[in-house]
Amino acid sequence: MVMIAFTVALGVSLATAMMNVMLGVGDKVNKELKTYGANITVMHKDASILDDLYGIHGEDVSDKFLLEEEIPKVKQIFWGFNIVDFAPYLERSIEVKGFLEKVKIYGTWFHHHLVMPTGEELDTGIKNLKNWWEVKGEWLEEEDENEIMLGSLLAGKYNYQVGDTLEFTSDSGIKKLKIKGIFNSGGDDDSSIYANLKTVQDLFDLKGKISLLEVSALTTPDNDLAKKAAQDPNSLTISEYETWYCTAYVSSISYQLQEALTDSVAKPNRQVAESEGTILNKTELLMLLICILSSFASALGISNLITASVIERSQEIGLIKAIGGTSTRIILLILTEIVLSGIFGGIFGYVAGIGFTQVIGKTVFSSYIEPAIIVIPIDIALVFAVTILGSIPAIRYLLALKPTEVLHGR
Secondary structure, eight states, X not given: OHHHHHXXXXXXXXXXXXXXXXXXXXXXXXXXXXXXXXXXXXXXXHHHHHHHHHSOOSTTTOOOOEEGGGGGGGGSSTTGGGEEEEEEEEXXXXXXXXXXXXXXXXXXXXXXXXXXXXXXXXXESHHHHXXXXXXEEOOOOTTOTTEEEEEHHXXXXXXXXXXXXXEEEETTEEEEEEEEEEEEOSSGGGGEEEEEHHHHHHHTTOTTEEXXXXXXXXXXXXOHHHHHHHHOGGGSOHHHHHHHHTSOBHHXXXXXXXXXXXXXXXXXXXXXXXXXXXXXXXXXXHHHHHHHHHHHHXXXXXXXXXXXXXXXXXXXXXXXXXXXXXXXXXXXXXXXXXXXXXXXXXXXXXXXXXXXXXXHHHHXXXXXXXXXXXXXXXXXXXXXXXXXXXXXXXXXXXXXXXXXXXXXXX
């Protein structure tokens, strides 16, 4: 019976670990995916129309802006705690001495310390939002108003290095800015220049103005309700609307951002949102399959062990039958022993499973996973199911056992 308890413990420990990871993996995976950038873009509604129709944006499209002073409101929406990072951008085109044509320059926050009206303090900006950038030199700091970061394609094309100075011509006149870092984003940004938001605002006399806001939010994978709401929130019933609004769908968070920021349109990055949902669903499915397979393997192992045990005790069982013991009483006796062994194995397996859960959480996600209470009744049901199902072949053998043949060694 020790081997039965050990087999149950192995199965329960693995099932416990997988179920706890499956139930707690949502936020962990979401946080990992947030390292790959923003999943919501907020811009002025006038600029959004042309962006939707023709895929164009920037200073040639609209002279309407969002207000920098309203940015803290993104953390005051219903799902504000799910907003993990955000960064404003002021996009302009500028003349640079020695360059053949105007280039894009973006004013943004790199590592901005923000104090909320509620007293909450946080650090946000593209240093967190775009942490995959490869930077030669250094990232800009908040006080670096006379320095820039140059895209790697521009640096290579015009042979500029960290420490060189560029001369800019804008509405406010001529200004020289020093290259503090050269970045490689792996995308179109490599043909542009990044500077602190205030620097670009001063260059173009646009104090307090931003073109767009990128937001990275922890979201729940879309379902039919979320897709329906994304088409038209007004088509929802009151009950559907309350459910949708109070669930962290990317569409509901976008809607709340629109409510908070004046004349804004928040557009989810559907590709990112759908990828998050797909990865999360596949991860949870994998955990579930491992849990099912481990339970099946435990049942199979227990079946073999119980059958072997019954065969070894066949003479004892035959003697009990010979002196009047019924098959029902013998089956109950065997099942009691098996279930008790299973309970002890299950307790040990649950404790070991919690340990495995924390090892997985710390190794894979660099943080601990809180055990889910719902796993306990599932484990209890699993122990009984595995032990009873594993006993069926042994019970069938026991019912077919004839005392006279066993006692005579046949």
